[in-house]
Amino acid sequence: MSAAALDATADGTSVALTATGAWTVERAAELERIVDAAARRYQATPSIDIDLAKLERLDTFGAWLIERLKRTLIAAGATARIVGLSDSDRGLIEELRLVNQAPAQRHARPNPAVAALDGIGRAVAEMGWSLVLIAHLLGALTAAALRTIAHPTRLRLTSIVHHLERVGWRAVPIILLSTFVIGAILAQQGIFRFRSFGADIYVVDMVSVLVLREVGVLIVCVMVAGRSGSAYTAELGAMKMREEIDALRTMGLDPIEVLVLPRVIALVIAVPLLTFLGSMAALYGAGLVCWLYGGMAPEIFLERLREAIWLPTFEVGMIKAPFMALTIGLVACVEGFEVDGSAASLGQRTTASVVKSIFLVIALDGLFAMFFAGIGM
Amino acid sequence: MSSNAAVISVRDLVVGFGGVTVLDHASLDVFDGEVLGFVGGSGAGKSVLMRAIIGLLPRRHGTIEVFGTDPALADEDQRRSIEQRWGVLFQQGALFSSLTALQNVQFPMREYLKLSPRLMEEIAAAKLEMVGLGPDVHEKFPAELSGGMVKRVALARALALDPDIVFLDEPTSGLDPIGAAEFDQLIRTLQRTLGLSVFMVTHDLDSLHAVCDRIAVLSEGKVIATGSIETMLASEHPWLKSYFQGNRGRQIAHRVQH
Numbered sequence: 001m002s003a004a005a006l007d008a009t010a011d012g013t014s015v016a017l018t019a020t021g022a023w024t025v026e027r028a029a030e031l032e033r034i035v036d037a038a039a040r041r042y043q044a045t046p047s048i049d050i051d052l053a054k055l056e057r058l059d060t061f062g063a064w065l066i067e068r069l070k071r072t073l074i075a076a077g078a079t080a081r082i083v084g085l086s087d088s089d090r091g092l093i094e095e096l097r098l099v100n101q102a103p104a105q106r107h108a109r110p111n112p113a114v115a116a117l118d119g120i121g122r123a124v125a126e127m128g129w130s131l132v133l134i135a136h137l138l139g140a141l142t143a144a145a146l147r148t149i150a151h152p153t154r155l156r157l158t159s160i161v162h163h164l165e166r167v168g169w170r171a172v173p174i175i176l177l178s179t180f181v182i183g184a185i186l187a188q189q190g191i192f193r194f195r196s197f198g199a200d201i202y203v204v205d206m207v208s209v210l211v212l213r214e215v216g217v218l219i220v221c222v223m224v225a226g227r228s229g230s231a232y233t234a235e236l237g238a239m240k241m242r243e244e245i246d247a248l249r250t251m252g253l254d255p256i257e258v259l260v261l262p263r264v265i266a267l268v269i270a271v272p273l274l275t276f277l278g279s280m281a282a283l284y285g286a287g288l289v290c291w292l293y294g295g296m297a298p299e300i301f302l303e304r305l306r307e308a309i310w311l312p313t314f315e316v317g318m319i320k321a322p323f324m325a326l327t328i329g330l331v332a333c334v335e336g337f338e339v340d341g342s343a344a345s346l347g348q349r350t351t352a353s354v355v356k357s358i359f360l361v362i363a364l365d366g367l368f369a370m371f372f373a374g375i376g377m
Numbered sequence: 378m379s380s381n382a383a384v385i386s387v388r389d390l391v392v393g394f395g396g397v398t399v400l401d402h403a404s405l406d407v408f409d410g411e412v413l414g415f416v417g418g419s420g421a422g423k424s425v426l427m428r429a430i431i432g433l434l435p436r437r438h439g440t441i442e443v444f445g446t447d448p449a450l451a452d453e454d455q456r457r458s459i460e461q462r463w464g465v466l467f468q469q470g471a472l473f474s475s476l477t478a479l480q481n482v483q484f485p486m487r488e489y490l491k492l493s494p495r496l497m498e499e500i501a502a503a504k505l506e507m508v509g510l511g512p513d514v515h516e517k518f519p520a521e522l523s524g525g526m527v528k529r530v531a532l533a534r535a536l537a538l539d540p541d542i543v544f545l546d547e548p549t550s551g552l553d554p555i556g557a558a559e560f561d562q563l564i565r566t567l568q569r570t571l572g573l574s575v576f577m578v579t580h581d582l583d584s585l586h587a588v589c590d591r592i593a594v595l596s597e598g599k600v601i602a603t604g605s606i607e608t609m610l611a612s613e614h615p616w617l618k619s620y621f622q623g624n625r626g627r628q629i630a631h632r633v634q635h
Contacts, residue, residue, distance in 0.1 A: 025490065025539045032496050059539040060571065064503055065496075091570040099506040100499055341520020342474035 003027075004062075006034050014047035017069075020054045023062025035065045043076035053084030058092060067096045130356065133334045137256070141264060141330070144257040159262035160269075167228040168270030174227070175274050176281045179219055183211055183282030187289040200294055204304040207286040209313055216279035217317045218365060221324045224271055225357040229332035232263055233353035236336025237346045245337070255337075264329035271325035272318055279317060312377045320368050324361045331357040382409045383442075384542055384574050385430060390439035392422070392429050399425045401598030402439070407542070412568055412575040414589030416620065421595050423578045424468070427544055430576075431465055432456075443542070461489055464535030468546040470527040472519040478505065478530045479515040485537040504533040508563060525556045529563075536567065545577040549584050561587040582621070594620075 004021035017038060023031060042048055050066060052058070066082065073080040085093060110118070148155050190203035236259060239245050245255050283305070290296040335353035339346050385407040392400040399422040407413045417423045428434045430441055432448050441447055443463070448456050472481050482501040486492055492500075502515065508529040519527055528548060535543050548564065549557035561584050568575050568588075579585060585592055586606055593603045596616050602609065609621050 028496065028500075029491050029493070032493060060503065060507075060536075061496075061500060061539060064500055068499070088572070095507060095570050096503060099503040342518060344475035 004031055004034070006038055008038070008042075013045070014049065015042055015045045016049045016051055017042075018051045018054055019062075019066065020056075022057040023055060023065065024057050024059045025061045028061040028065070031062060031065050035069045039069055039072040039076075043073060043078065045073075045078055048073055048078050048080045050080060050082045051084040052082060052089060052093075053086070055086070055089065058089045060092065060096070063089070063092045063096045064099075067093070130331075130334065130352075133338070134330050137260070137330050137334050137337075138326075140256045141260060144254060144261050148257065148261065154257065156258065156262045159258075160265050163263050163266035164270055166231070167224065167266055168273060171224065171227060171270070171274060172277060175220055175223055175278050178223060179211075179216060179278035180281040180285040182215060182219055183207065183285030184289045186210060186215070186282075187286035188293055191290065191294040195294075200296065201300075201304055203290060203294065204286075204296075204301055205308040208283060208305055208309045211279050211282040211286070212309060212313045213316045214365065216282055217275045217320050217324065218361070219282075220271060220275045220278045220321070221328065221361045222358055224267070224274065224325070225328045225332075225354050225361065228267065229328045229357045230350050230354050232329070232332035233336040233339075233350045234346060236333060237339030237349055240337060240339050241341060241346065260329075260333045263333065264326060267325040267329040268322045271328075272321035275317060275321040279314075316368075316372055316377055320365065323368075324364060327360050327364055328357040331360060383407065384409050384444060385576065386440075386442045387426070387430065388440045390426070390429060390441065391437040392425055392434055393437055398598060400429070403595065403598060403600050405593055405600050405603070407574055407576050408591075409574055410572060411590040412564070412577060412588050414585045414592045415576065415578045415595065416580065416585065416592060417595030418616075418620075419580075422598060423595055424546055426595065427546055427576065427578055431463065431544060457489075461485075461538050462541045464538065464540040464543045466528070466531050466535045466543065466545045466548055468550065470519070470531040472527060472531055472534070474519050477516050477518055478510070478522065478526075481519070481530055482533045482537050485534065489538060501533075501537070504536055505530065507536075507567065508533045509559070524551050525553075525560070528552065528560065532563070532567075536571070539571065540573070542574045542576060545575060545579075547578055547580065549579065549581045554583075557581060557583065558587070564588055 004019070004023050004027045007018045007020060009016045009018070021027075050070060052066070055062075070080045070082060082093060186207050187203055190206050191200055194200050194203050194206075236245070239259070245259070248255050248258055287298060287301045290301050291298055332353045335349040335356070339349045383406040385405070387403065387405045389402045389404060390400050391398065391402060403422075403426060405415075405426070415423050415426070425434060429436050430443065436449075441449065443459050446455055446459060448459050451459065472478075473484065476484065479498070479501050482504050483497050486497050486500065490497075502512065505511075505514065510526065510529055510533070514522065514526060514530070519530070522530065528551075532543075532545075532548070535545075545564070549560050552560060561581075564575065564577070565588050567573065575588075577584070577589065589606070591603060592606060592609055594601050594609070594617060602612060602614060602617060606621075609617055612618065612621070
């Protein structure tokens with residue numbers, strides 16, 4: 001296969017351009033340069049014949065470049081013709097003569113400053129809108145829950161148990177491990193600092209209050225949002241993409257009742273249980289570090305624990321858990337339903353689900369702190 | 378139309394999953410410049426054979442040669458050059474959902490060729506126009522396109538590098554009869570204009586009749602028959618008889634005779 005070229009023979013006021021070699025995709029970049037150079041050079045020539053008789057091979061790329069050459073020359077005021085067309089190439093050249101006739105639609109790039117402002121505005125509006133959607137879903141969920149209470153047979157027990165296994169039971173090992181480590185780290189840091197005051201024993205107060213009131217439930221919620229919230233969003237999003245949710249609707253089933261309610265109920269049951277287990281694991285870790293690193297006998301640790309905490313300390317953590325679970329579930333499902341057709345939006349929504357639910361859980365924790373301070377717990 | 382050179386040749390291919398053998402010593406040739414229709418019952422393994430040829434499924438036994446080279450045994454450069462010479466239209470289109478229609482068609486060019494952005498855009502627009510889509514779809518995302526348009530964009534993407542072979546997995550499934558007939562016509566036109574060889578998995582008897590030069594039939598893991606539609610209609614094989622001479626088949630037979 002010889003190299004592609006465009007040879008020119010001038011004859012008075014007319015020029016014959018002879019295309020040789022293979023005008024195919026492999027040489028498209030080189031051919032474009034040849035064609036552009038020819039177009040510049042012969043734009044003042046009144047009559048041009050483009051001879052294709054010596055072509056070895058032609059494909060869409062080559063044919064388009066010849067068509068483009070012809071159009072450029074004609075636009076410059078020349079008479080350009082394609083001659084020497086073989087039968088096998090005729091169809092292709094004819095086909096490309098018809099394409100790209102409409103003026104290309106140029107999309108004006110917006111001013112970057114305006115685009116930046118536009119982005120900020122959209123992000124703020126989106127944030128507000130997502131709160132509206134969460135409120136909307138909470139309402140729809142409450143309605144579905146009330147309907148289910150009125151007709152208990154409509155409760156999807158199998159589905160709840162299935163999700164309970166996924167978000168609860170299977171989360172136990174990782175929750176136990178991470179809270180155990182967190183408890184141990186808190187105790188180690190506490191012992192290290194408090195020792196300089198000779199106040200080692202107060203490590204127990206610090207760790208137990210911190211774990212039972214705040215850290216236990218927060219760590220569990222962060223883990224659950226990352227582990228189960230993201231899964232909910234991805235599942236519902238994929239179902240939305242594949243029109244499964246529309247299918248449910250057309251069968252007269254409420255997607256909220258069928259998909260959201262069991263998932264949220266499972267979370268609301270699982271998170272308090274996980275919080276309890278996590279808090280215990282954290283205290284266990286703390287006790288172990290106090291014993292092995294701080295030299296505090298387990299009996300002393302337990303004795304101090306009894307004095308440091310009372311029932312409300314434990315209750316504060318546990319009361320928060322179901323509300324945080326509800327928040328995670330709502331955010332995850334809202335984001336799942338917001339997925340549109342593209343794979344990128346599935347990714348964005350899953351990220352948004354985790355980020356928003358963790359942020360809202362922390363915000364909610366702040367509100368609870370004020371509330372419990374107000375009622376003296 | 379078809380010369381004797383086989384662009385794809387499959388010999389004694391065995392493909393299975395776990396304990397199930399889907400293809401059991403299947404052999405098949407696709408000749409240069411022909412449209413081969415590949416039929417078989419649902420679940421017979423038509424798509425499996427196609428996916429084995431394009432290297433998406435591992436095989437247990439047998440040889441597959443595309444342009445005289447076995448893609449599985451070729452080194453990376455050879456395999457890439459083979460991949461540039463085929464285009465695949467997946468059953469669901471498989472357009473990249475985060476790219477616009479125009480970007481989808483440009484994608485193979487962007488990956489394989491060093492072209493100026495202007496030329497890429499023009500060629501992509503030309504390909505879209507050749508499959509019957511105007512500039513209004515350029516900036517649309519796959520989620521905003523109808524089923525028929527998705528198939529057309531996917532066909533334009535399969536043709537992006539001017540391949541020598543295109544694989545079409547049920548190109549007309551999910552299209553209405555008018556859309557399907559137009560699509561058949563489009564495949565025929567493009568095949569003639571671009572001199573393609575086409576490997577078409579299909580269930581559509583109308584497509585078989587309208588487009589295919591030759592038909593291959595897959596049953597029980599083997600290619601049990603190849604030939605023109607007339608040969609198929611004349612066959613006494615029970616499966617072929619029920620496929621081509623069932624209620625739907627008879628109408629085609631009627632048309633062939635008149």
